[in-house]
Every structure is written in C-alpha cells, then in structure tokens.
Amino acid sequence: MIVAFEGWCSLRLPTDPDPSDEPRGISGYTFAFAGEPDFDRVLNLQPRAGATYRSHSPQLGVTVRQSDDPRFVGGTVDLLGDPIIENRNWTLTLPGFEPIVPFHLRIEGDGVALERVAPLNPADPTQALWEVPQDLLENQGARGMEYEPATIGDATGIWDPLAVVTERLAALQQDLQHTSDPVARTALEGRIAELEYAVANPGDRRVLARNFVERFGFELTGKAKAEGVAVDTEQPWRVDFWLGAWDPDLLCLYMKGALNVPNAS
Amino acid sequence: MIDVTHRRRLAALLTEAAELEHALMCQYLYAAFSMKRRPDEGVTWQQLELMRQWEASILLIARQEMEHLGLVCNLLTAIGEAPWLTRPNLPLAPRHYHLEVPSKLERLTEETLVRFALFEIPDDETDLSELGPGLDPKRYQTIGELYDEISQLFDILGEELFIGPPGAELATTDVIPVPLRGISLPPTARIYDVELVPVTDLKTAQEVIAQIVEEGEGSPGGSDGSHYQRVLEILKQFREQRAQDPAFDPARDVAPGKITDPRTKRVSELFDQAYNTLLLMLVRFFAHSDESPDDLTGLQRAAFFPMMTTVMRPLGEVLTLLPTGTGHNAGPGFEISRTLTLNPHRESAFQIIQDELDDLASKAQALSEDAGYPEEARARLNLMYENLARIALDFEAVR
Numbered sequence: 001m002i003v004a005f006e007g008w009c010s011l012r013l014p015t016d017p018d019p020s021d022e023p024r025g026i027s028g029y030t031f032a033f034a035g036e037p038d039f040d041r042v043l044n045l046q047p048r049a050g051a052t053y054r055s056h057s058p059q060l061g062v063t064v065r066q067s068d069d070p071r072f073v074g075g076t077v078d079l080l081g082d083p084i085i086e087n088r089n090w091t092l093t094l095p096g097f098e099p100i101v102p103f104h105l106r107i108e109g110d111g112v113a114l115e116r117v118a119p120l121n122p123a124d125p126t127q128a129l130w131e132v133p134q135d136l137l138e139n140q141g142a143r144g145m146e147y148e149p150a151t152i153g154d155a156t157g158i159w160d161p162l163a164v165v166t167e168r169l170a171a172l173q174q175d176l177q178h179t180s181d182p183v184a185r186t187a188l189e190g191r192i193a194e195l196e197y198a199v200a201n202p203g204d205r206r207v208l209a210r211n212f213v214e215r216f217g218f219e220l221t222g223k224a225k226a227e228g229v230a231v232d233t234e235q236p237w238r239v240d241f242w243l244g245a246w247d248p249d250l251l252c253l254y255m256k257g258a259l260n261v262p263n264a265s
Numbered sequence: 266m267i268d269v270t271h272r273r274r275l276a277a278l279l280t281e282a283a284e285l286e287h288a289l290m291c292q293y294l295y296a297a298f299s300m301k302r303r304p305d306e307g308v309t310w311q312q313l314e315l316m317r318q319w320e321a322s323i324l325l326i327a328r329q330e331m332e333h334l335g336l337v338c339n340l341l342t343a344i345g346e347a348p349w350l351t352r353p354n355l356p357l358a359p360r361h362y363h364l365e366v367p368s369k370l371e372r373l374t375e376e377t378l379v380r381f382a383l384f385e386i387p388d389d390e391t392d393l394s395e396l397g398p399g400l401d402p403k404r405y406q407t408i409g410e411l412y413d414e415i416s417q418l419f420d421i422l423g424e425e426l427f428i429g430p431p432g433a434e435l436a437t438t439d440v441i442p443v444p445l446r447g448i449s450l451p452p453t454a455r456i457y458d459v460e461l462v463p464v465t466d467l468k469t470a471q472e473v474i475a476q477i478v479e480e481g482e483g484s485p486g487g488s489d490g491s492h493y494q495r496v497l498e499i500l501k502q503f504r505e506q507r508a509q510d511p512a513f514d515p516a517r518d519v520a521p522g523k524i525t526d527p528r529t530k531r532v533s534e535l536f537d538q539a540y541n542t543l544l545l546m547l548v549r550f551f552a553h554s555d556e557s558p559d560d561l562t563g564l565q566r567a568a569f570f571p572m573m574t575t576v577m578r579p580l581g582e583v584l585t586l587l588p589t590g591t592g593h594n595a596g597p598g599f600e601i602s603r604t605l606t607l608n609p610h611r612e613s614a615f616q617i618i619q620d621e622l623d624d625l626a627s628k629a630q631a632l633s634e635d636a637g638y639p640e641e642a643r644a645r646l647n648l649m650y651e652n653l654a655r656i657a658l659d660f661e662a663v664r
Contacts, residue, residue, distance in 0.1 A: 017328070017457045019574050021648050024302065026317060027324040027457075034310035090570035091652045094444050130651040131658070146446040183310045190314050212445075 005077040006256035007062035013041040020088045034186035042082045057250045075109035096145035112229045117222030142214035149211045152245045161210035169195040213244030232262040275418040276346050283337045284352040288368045290330035291599040297323040298581040299372035299519040316515045322495045332459040333477045338551045339434040343464035348551035351605040372516035378500040385493040387482035416474045434463035517594050525590030536580040537600045542621040543572045552607045563663030575652040583642045622657035629653045
C-alpha cells in the first residue's frame with residue numbers, strides 16, 4: 001500500500017553559525033523576533049494549538065494526497081514526540097546529512113491509521129543520540145543539500161524565490177503602516193530588515209536556501225500499529241520524502257513523499 | 266642571499282599581529298557574551314532587537330578576527346615559519362603592542378566600544394570626535410600601521426621569501442567544508458563572513474594583507490562594513506538609546522577576576538581547558554606536516570564547528586549567567602595555561618589532545634548532573650556535555 005503526502009511544515013530553529021541551542025538567533029539568518037517565544041527546533045507537520053505563526057504563512061499541514069486505500073486520502077500526516085532535525089552544528093553529521101529524531105510517523109485517514117517508529121539504532125532503541133554510531137545516523141539522515149529549484153517549483157508553485165522575498169517585503173512594509181502595537185512593530189521591523197538584506201544580497205542564504213531540498217529514505221523497523229487497515233506490521237515499512245523550499249522569514253518548509261507499507265499476507 | 270635581518274623583523278611582526286588578532290577576538294567575544302537577552306533583564310523588546318543586531322555585528326567581527334589569525338598563520342607558513350597560536354594572557358597594558366590601547370576583557374559598555382574603535386581606527390583618520398572629546402589621532406598608532414610595515418617587508422624581501430611547503434596553507438573550504446550538491450563553491454569562498462586564502466607568493470601575500478586591513482579599518486575608497494564602521498555605528502546607537510533612557514544598560518554585570526563561587530569556578534575552568542585544547546588542535550591543524558588526510562579531517566571536524574560553536578560559545582554565554590561570588594556575574598577568562606608549541610611527535614601530540622577531550626567530557630558530565638545550576642544554564646550544560654562526549658568519541662575514531 002502506498003500513501004503519498006505533501007504540505008507545509010513549521011520549524012522554528014536557529015541557523016549556523018549559531019549554536020543549535022541558541023534560543024533566539026544571533027549570528028545565523030533566522031531569529032525569534034520581539035514578543036515571539038524562544039526557538040524550539042521542533043519540526044511540526046501539523047499546526048499546533050497555541051503556537052506562534054508569522055503573518056503571510058501558507059496553510060500549514062502535511063496531508064495525504066494519494067493512496068491505493070481511498071480512506072487515507074485527505075488524512076493527516078504527523079511526526080510525534082517533538083522531532084528535531086539533529087545536526088548539532090556538525091557534531092553529529094555534516095549539514096544536509098542529519099536525521100530527524102525521533103522519527104515516529106502517524107498517518108490518519110477516515111477510520112484508519114498507520115503508525116510506526118524508526119529507531120536510529122534498532123538494536124538499542126534507547127541509546128543516547130550522541131552515542132549512536134555514525135553509519136546509523138547517516139542511514140536515517142538526509143542525503144545532502146541539493147539545489148533543486150524545479151522540484152520545489154513543481155511542488156509549491158514557487159519558481160522565483162527572489163520574487164517571493166520581494167513581494168513579502170512589500171507586504172510587510174504595508175502591514176507596518178497599519179500596526180500600532182510597539183512590540184508587533186518591532187517584530188515587523190526585524191523581519192523587514194532581514195528581507196531587505198535578502199533583496200540586496202540575492203546570493204545570501206536568506207534567498208538561496210529556498211532552492212534546496214534534503215532527501216530522506218529509510219525503513220521503519222520499530223513497533224508498528226495499524227488501525228482499521230490490514231497491513232504487515234512485522235516487515236519494515238519504507239518512507240521516502242524530501243524537505244525543502246525553506247522560508248527563513250516564515251520559518252516553514254515543504255515536505256513531499258510517500259510511505260510504502262506491505263500488505264498483510 | 267635573503268636579508269635575514271628583515272626576515273627576522275617580518276616574522277616578529279607577524280607574530281605580534283597574530284597575538285593582536287587573537288586577543289582582539291577574545292575581547293569581542295567577551296563583550297558579545299555579556300549582553301542581555303531577555304526583557305526581564307531590564308531592557309525593552311525594542312532595545313533587545315537593536316542589541317541583537319549589535320551582537321550579530323560583534324560576533325561577525327570576532328569571526329573575522331579568527332579569520333585574520335588564520336590568514337596571519339598562512340603568511341607565517343608561507344615564509345617558512347611556524348603558525349603562532351599563543352599570546353599573553355589579558356589584561357595587557359596600553360603600550361604592550363605600541364597601540365596606546367589596553368587589551369582587556371570587558372562587558373559591553375560605551376567605554377568598551379570606544380576602546381574597540383581605537384583598535385580599529387583607519388591609518389588616515391584625523392578626526393576622532395565621533396568617539397569622544399579630547400582624543401588625539403596622532404597619539405594612537407594603528408593596527409593598519411603594523412600591517413603597512415609587514416607589507417613593506419614582503420615587498421623588500423620579494424619572492425625569495427616564500428620557502429614554505431606548497432599546499433600547506435588553508436583555504437575557507439578546508440575549515441568549513443560545506444557540502445552542497447548542484448552548486449560548487451570555490452576553495453576561498455566567503456562562508457559565514459569568513460574568507461581564508463592560501464598564500465603562495467608575493468601577490469597573494471599582499472592581497473591577504475589588504476584583506477585584513479580592509480576588513481578592519483576599511484579601504485581607502487570606503488569603510489562600509491569594516492570593523493571600525495560597525496563599532497562606530499553601534500556606539501552611535503548606544504548613545505542614542507542612553508539619551509532616551511538614561512538607565513539603559515545592554516550588558517549583564519559581568520566582570521573578570523576572582524571567582525569564589527564553586528559552581529561558577531568549575532564552569533570557568535572547563536571553559537579555559539576547552540579553549541586550551543582547541544588551541545592545541547589549531548596548532549596541529551595550521552602547522553600540519555606529517556598528518557594524514559584522516560588526521561586533518563579529525564582535527565577540522567573537532568576544532569571548528571563543534572568545539573567553537575557547541576562548547577566555547579555556550580560555556581561563555583552560560584558563565585555570564587552565573588555569579589562570581591564577589592558581587593558580579595562571571596565571564597569567559599580565555600586564559601592560556603599551557604605551552605602551545607608544535608609538538609614534533611605526532612602520535613603523542615594526538616594522544617594529549619584525546620586525553621584532554623576525554624577529561625573535558627568527564628568534567629562536563631559532572632556539571633550536567635549538578636542540579637545546583639540555574640535551569641537555563643543546566644539545559645545548555647547538558648547539551649554541551651553531549652557534544653563534547655561526541656567530539657571525543659569521533660576524534661578517537663578518526664585516529
């Protein structure tokens with residue numbers, strides 16, 4: 001059975017050369033602006049109640065677009081357990097090769113659900129992340145940062161990232177004229193300053209990063225759960241997807257991929 | 266035959282330049298780490314946004330001081346000398362480097378910014394009124410003048426000077442090997458505002474010297490983005506804020522000196538040990554002779570992003586949250602407590618680094634398990650421990 005999914009995710013994280021636990025962003029190109037909470041680094045495939053989202057964000061949520069079981073189509077795809085793209089400033093892996101930890105996938109449809117964990121080290125699922133051998137980290141990690149504007153254009157409709165930045169800048173400048181709250185104004189001014197820098201420096205990561213994807217592909221071998229659907233919960237399931245179209249102003253990115261589950265014998 | 270007197274003078278000046286750049290880096294980092302980060306520290310959101318930009322600018326300058334140190338090491342290597350990673354501990358008297366400016370670790374204040382500007386003043390600056398009243402530009406020799414003499418000596422000594430091993434100097438991508446597919450970066454690409462260029466002849470030596478001077482004081486055609494202009498801009502904004510809000514103080518009450526609080530002292534000692542270990546790695550990385558490619562990869566992967574970013578910076582920032590026990594908050598000491606000469610025995614040199622990393626990881630674990638630290642510090646200490654433990658593990662695996 002194949003379940004194909006895609007959609008926008010949120011990800012509030014600091015960027016190199018800030019430390020991965022930098023709470024608000026200083027020397028990278030992502031920042032928690034005035035009044036916003038600290039970064040949490042969590043990759044959210046679904047919108048969360050009480051979370052902070054910036055104006056002009058796309059509709060968030062990864063959903064099932066196609067499946068050979070129609071009950072899944074339109075359903076939600078989620079990663080449970082506050083997953084983090086774990087690179088730790090090149091300590092665990094080179095950038096672009098980092099795993100998502102934990103990887104606990106749950107897909108829900110109309111009266112059906114699939115859920116499975118992918119432990120980094122199947123032989124020792126509770127092993128501390130810093131101790132996991134390099135080959136196992138990379139086995140579940142991305143396969144590099146790849147410049148693929150066409151992949152992103154096809155999936156998101158964004159073919160000209162610089163135009164997106166320029167339009168966003170104009171929109172925020174407009175918003176600023178109608179904003180009186182001093183903290184909200186400070187936050188908007190911070191975003192505007194970063195977008196102005198991006199427009200003036202189109203080779204900077206604030207623009208360039210929008211053209212990259214990171215591809216993941218691995219087997220889910222942990223405990224599996226199937227609700228209302230007959231699939232094999234013993235054999236590994238295979239997931240392949242990419243993350244990309246990173247928007248450092250909105251702190252969101254696109255996900256597209258598929259889960260491949262063997263049918264019950 | 267080469268003029269050995271001039272060569273000795275050049276080597277001495279390059280050594281002095283390396284010490285200056287290194288000491289400046291520490292002073293900028295100290296000031297950056299001292300800055301307040303939250304509204305409950307007595308600053309408004311608007312001030313915090315401005316301060317975020319100041320801190321980003323100061324950290325950029327600090328990275329470029331590291332770059333300058335690396336470029337000076339490349340210059341030394343190119344003329345057959347050893348790279349120079351040691352320096353006297355701070356504070357240093359104003360005349361130590363003939364600059365009339367003291368070198369010391371200070372939190373971010375108006376006076377600190379004026380001192381930074383005096384370090385970075387352009388050669389041809391004739392008006393220091395922007396910095397404050399009564400400052401006579403003739404009184405201050407500049408770092409630019411030091412590099413002017415270095416540049417002249419390179420010209421005098423000529424191509425004969427370049428006896429260093431070809432390929433020994435480092436480029437940006439040797440230090441920050443960003444792996445991208447679909448886009449290729451030249452070896453000397455500017456990454457994170459850092460551009461490391463190998464020196465192979467007189468032309469590249471002069472280009473590197475010009476790069477250092479332009480980044481510091483600016484070029485004759487303009488100084489936008491130079492360290493001097495960046496510091497002046499922060500100083501101007503600082504004074505504007507102070508005029509609007511006389512109580513404005515962007516830095517924590519951080520002061521160097523004696524630490525009597527036992528928990529803070531352990532973090533401070535760990536910072537200094539990690540700093541010394543990092544310098545040991547950098548000595549081997551810049552002076553590499555019989556190191557294998559794997560050895561160099563091991564040093565690069567340990568020294569640059571992980572040690573600097575996941576150990577030194579978090580520890581330095583955590584220190585500014587902790588009490589000295591004498592009425593202030595602590596700061597990173599950047600104290601060099603061991604000799605940093607190049608050990609000719611590769612195996613034992615690597616073993617010493619490994620032992621230091623293992624010891625650091627062990628001490629960091631003890632800190633991370635101590636519930637007596639403030640919550641914000643504990644979370645950072647715990648991640649720092651895990652990162653140190655991983656660095657030690659990976660360093661051993663590469664060897």
